[in-house]
Amino acid sequence: MSTLTVFIVAVFCIGYLCIALESVTKVNKAAIALLMCVGCWTLLMVAPGAYYPELPADSVVHHISEVIEHHLGDAAGTLFFLMGAMTIVEIVDSNGGFNFVRDTLKTSSKRKLLWRMAFMTFFLSAILDNLTTSIVMVMVLRKLVQNREERLIYAALIIISANSGGAFSPIGDVTTIMLWIKGVVTTQGVLTEIFVPSLVSMVIPAVILSFSLKGRFDKSQNLPKSEVSQFSKTQRNIIFWLGVGGLMFVPVFKTLTHLPPFMGILLVLGVLWTVTEVFHYNTAEDDTMAKRVSDLLSRIDLSTIMFFLGILMAVAVLQEVQVLAAMGTGLTEAFSGNYYLINGIIGVLSSIVDNVPLVAGCMHMYPVSEVAGDAMAVDGIFWQLLAYCAGVGGSMLIIGSAAGVVVMGLEKITFGWYLKRITWIVFVGYLAGIGCYWLEKALLF
Template sequence: MFIFAPGETAQLSVKHSLGENIAEIATLWLFLLAAMTFVAYLNKKGMIESLMFKLLPQSIGERPLMFLTAIFCFLFSSLADNITATLCSIALILSLQLPLEKTVKLTVLVVFAVNSGGVALITGDVTTLMIFLNGKVTIVNLLLLSFPSLIAVLCLALLLSRGLNGTIEIRHQTTPVNRVDTVIAAIFLATIAATIIGNVAFGIPPVLSFLFGLSVMFLVAYFYKEDIERDPIMDYIRLIEFETLMFFLGVLLVVGTLQKIEVLTGVTALYEQLPHTAANYLMAILSAVIDNVPLTAALLKSDISMASGQWIVLTYAVGVGGSLLVIGSAAGIVAMSKVQGLTFATYLRFIGQLLIAYTIGFGGAFLVGQLLPVV
């Protein structure tokens, strides 16, 4: 585009578009880097595993376990990235040594709950963060989305729990937790709260709040002498999923280029032919087949004009729609790689229950959108 620009004005336009695209990607990168470093630290220190086992009793019925798993995955994925939430939840399920059919049921629930929990907070899902950073939704609006998302997860747990009447004995595994780990966990939660309050009250960009929180985390580690040669605090940055970040970099640069050459105008055709609600519902089907990150990026770059309520609906659709197929989300791919016997075909057997739960959540998201003022 630089080489074949017809003149200096066109070349400057390309340069300006590249600068905007790089700035958007850098904002997304830095936010994810800070959030994922927190989670990587807490995960390696055993904080997350310890919390999971503290919530579980020594003995629990299979049906209550289904609902407890649903709620835990929903809440955990709001704070952590989907991959970490899925890995921790799957590890717990596999430790129970259940029959394959029950393991698959719990895994399907984990995938749906993890994706559903992520849509309500910018820390939980990349597509939600992207839509927020583009100014289409507010943090307060997203928090309202958590209600229909949770209802959908509980509905799926109810559907999948049919025929489960047994009792499971759980072997509790405890990892000693140091004082500094508890303090850093508190800093992580405080950073999330400060991000929400700071953005709502003062318009502080979330990336700035999280970078500040990360700085405090490093300072606290130094104060507690946690930063020693055998376990330096800065090394935890290397533990995050850089493959995921590189994927986002490549995809978003490509989508930015396609937007500049006006290829993405075709994306808006569906919204011109159908009502926005129907088009948003179909976006879930597309996000189950196509990765939701490039799909969301394409929709944002194509400058679709919708009311704020419809952007809330779209946020739910692209965030949860990938759960309909096992290949439709990072959580599904991770689960398939960890659970032997979970294949595309075995996951597809639950498409009816997944569609029902998704549709209930979509309807709730639509009602939430209707309550918002038209912008």
Template structure:
């Protein structure tokens, strides 16, 4: 956004149009990540740099040597708060995974001898209630693994089960500040209070239950084929204390933001510091670790390298190391977030978001505009969509802000490419859960989407 007191509009200039083209090209590279095998953060980081260089040039040509720098620092500060918040949250999730909390949960579900229909509902319900804390991407991957392990060669069950997990994870993430990056952005912006998000609980439930009930009609009623060999997984020592510490960290972030009016990132980073201290305790009293999940390949490589060295160095590698766990956080996502926030901020500084705000909110009205924005998030990642709305700052009531939070959260479920959860599961269940298999049920998901909007307007006011 431009600096206070300035009104720069370059929407019809060569520089402005060039910036839009740069952003679109970078985003096409993001959408083609699976085809190009190019990490999505790389093109948007370059785009952000080019856009802001052109923004600085446009302002300088007008004789304004200060506003561009002020606007850039404003956007950078917004990103920095979200970066450290997400870094802390991802570190906790990755540490819980390294302690095999999620592996133990998955193992327990597989050995419960449930029917296919019961597994279908259990994975959907767990995805819905885990995603408000463990984010929708991690939750979808966890529950998707359970669906595939139980369904094995039952293609129809795996496809429908994965769709159910994606819809449930996105719906669950919509009513919690911690469930999705977009809800976190809204909360940190101060538009909606922490408790205000829970007004979206019933609409979120409806957005999941409606398509889940419809799709359950094609799930077989029998039992899955028993797995020949399944290794029971147990949580590692320290798993429950870390889980407790994570919940206490969330409470600290919420209370410091609500009662002391301090940025919530302060509470999260304080909790991360305590986690690192507890990690030191584990490294002192745990002699050996056998990693799984994201850190497994890292330690296998380390152990291979160390085996070629002379002397006994195993105490360096085998002990729990919180810094190695943090290294495995989703850095590509964090860097992608930088590129998106700065790119959208640069377009806002050129006047494009003001133009879109007039087009959407002034001409269509907030209810229709917010509903269409949710549909748009099924084609474009909801992070730039929500950041653009927050940057526009349209004059809306709290319930309308709740509506756009809901629609950007659940709108990504309309297509498999509309959310990180869907894209990740397509990679995990290649050839079974596909774009076309998801599209076959998009009408049911759209029905849940419309009914959830109607329930929100009825329960929380238009």
């Protein structure tokens, strides 16, 4: 490894460490990711010819410009998909589309609420995304459970269910979205082969946590009330089904048209935007301005988008200097090609460091095989396990996933409490899911 490559890796590792310690440094991880991205590419330009010895010296700079545009195009597909999906969810939520969630979860039994919340979160995160679903479910939880100790148990289960639900859907988790857009997993593949392992990874922790909850809630608890909306119930239902149904339609749109997934998201956003504008037409101007899509766009978390941009482009530098390929070869040789063990370790690592750059790195570490049925082929064991392990493994620590971080902030859950009470439970479910996937491959697929 050359000295310049060592410097590039050092900048990436320092940036990665600062991102992991965001709660300590108080510096937004998006800012660090952008600095890391520019720093790595700048170092590459110090001696670009060293990495492209086959090219004439006068064409290396032009080649790198083309390489950057290529990587930026790949990243943009993921970013536009996320921005569109986030906007759709914001439209549905701000116009009362999720009121049915509150009504569905109402019960006086503590264990019934646990199971309803677990399954509702699991399936919603597969349709929406685990971050948004976690926010919606925690807001509902606050109105249903007053006891703080009990609410923390429910909140922990929300994190587990959201991450497990996002793992089996091509649009449920950022890491699965990345793998799906890259084309290494297909909609049918993840739905049929990852669903049961993901379900097991949620059900087992739910069973264990259910022993901590007994009895019924006090009758005086604050039950949810429907939010005031300028739209009728029928209009809210139309908005909900257009938004959620549209997100479910995106994989179908990709299959039918062979267009990139973000085009399907833009189609759904355009339809939903048009419908809400029509609904707002006959309402008072003062009541509707704050909830029009043009105003809701300001609520989109652009810092998250910038973080993904910085991370994806920084990982691209490691690909260009052949670091990722070397790491992939090293892991394969160290574990004798045991993809269950390799992905199991990657899943544990995803609870310590952000799973987005981890998966982005794995996508560049291993080449896609053209041999049908091979572990590295499309929908092969390696890629499907990567989708499962990176998604579910992030639940082991509360800082290991976007869902965990947001719930940690909303409910003020401490790192120590989660590590002591929840981590081992998640690990049991995580291993059970991997075992379930192994049985599927041995007996069914």
